[in-house]
Amino acid sequence: VNLAVFLEGPFSGTHMTTTLNQESMLPLSQPFNTAPWNYYGSESVASIPNADIVDWVLIEFRETTGDVTTAKGATSIEKHAAFVKRDGTIVGMNGNSPVTLNTYPANNLFVVIWHRNHLGIISANPLTLTDGQYDYNFSNGSGQAYGTTAAQKNLAAGIWGMICGDGNGDGDINDLDHDSEWSNDAGNTGYGTNDYNMDGQVNNIDKDEVLIQNLEKYTFIPD
Numbered sequence: 094v095n096l097a098v099f100l101e102g103p104f105s106g107t108h109m110t111t112t113l114n115q116e117s118m119l120p121l122s123q124p125f126n127t128a129p130w131n132y133y134g135s136e137s138v139a140s141i142p143n144a145d146i147v148d149w150v151l152i153e154f155r156e157t158t159g160d161v162t163t164a165k166g167a168t169s170i171e172k173h174a175a176f177v178k179r180d181g182t183i184v185g186m187n188g189n190s191p192v193t194l195n196t197y198p199a200n201n202l203f204v205v206i207w208h209r210n211h212l213g214i215i216s217a218n219p220l221t222l223t224d225g226q227y228d229y230n231f232s233n234g235s236g237q238a239y240g241t242t243a244a245q246k247n248l249a250a251g252i253w254g255m256i257c258g259d260g261n262g263d264g265d266i267n268d269l270d271h272d273s274e275w276s277n278d279a280g281n282t283g284y285g286t287n288d289y290n291m292d293g294q295v296n297n298i299d300k301d302e303v304l305i306q307n308l309e310k311y312t313f314i315p316d
Contacts, residue, residue: 096228098183123136143178145179154170202227211255239314257304290302
C-alpha cells in the first residue's frame with residue numbers, strides 16, 4: 094500500500110524537517126500504545142533506519158460496503174505503525190518499503206492516518222487495487238481527505254497536510270490542548286506531544302504559530 098501524507102507541524106515549505114530524527118529523539122518502538130489510540134502492535138527497530146524519517150504514524154484500514162461515512166471504527170480490519178519520510182511517503186520498519194496489507198478486502202477499503210499531535214484523516218474515496226498495489230496520496234488535493242478543506246490545511250501550492258495542535262489526541266483542537274496540555278509541558282524538551290513543530294522543544298512558537306492558529310478545528314473521521 095503506497096501512501097503519502099504531509100504533517101503541518103514540521104513542514105518547511107517543500108518538505109518536512111527531520112529534527113527529531115537528527116537529534117536522536119524518535120522512539121525505537123511505536124508510540125501509539127497509550128490512549129486514545131490503544132494500539133499494541135510490536136513495531137520497533139534497533140535504530141531509525143533512514144535519515145529522511147520524520148516521525149511515526151499509525152495507519153488504519155477500514156472496510157465497508159458503503160461510502161466513507163460508513164467507514165466507522167467498527168469496520169476496522171487492520172492497523173500498522175509506520176514511518177513518514179520528509180517527502181510524505183509512508184514506509185515500514187526497513188525505512189524504504191511500503192506497508193503491506195495482510196487482509197484481502199472484498200468491499201470498499203478506506204485508509205485512516207493517525208499522528209500523535211495532528212488531527213487524524215481518512216481517505217475521501219476508497220482505495221483502488223491495481224496490479225496488486227494500492228496507492229493513495231493525501232497531499233495532492235483538497236478532496237483527498239474526507240472533509241476537504243476543513244480536514245487538511247493547504248501548506249503550499251499543491252500540497253495539503255494534516256492539521257497540527259491536537260495535543261491530547263481527542264480529535265478536537267480546543268482550549269484543553271492549551272490549558273491542560275501545552276501549558277503543563279511548556280519548557281520541556283524531547284519527544285513530546287505538545288511539540289507541535291517537532292523541533293524537540295515545547296515553547297511559545299508551538300502555541301502561537303500552530304495551536305492558536307488551529308483552534309476549533311476537528312477531525313472528520315467517522316466514529
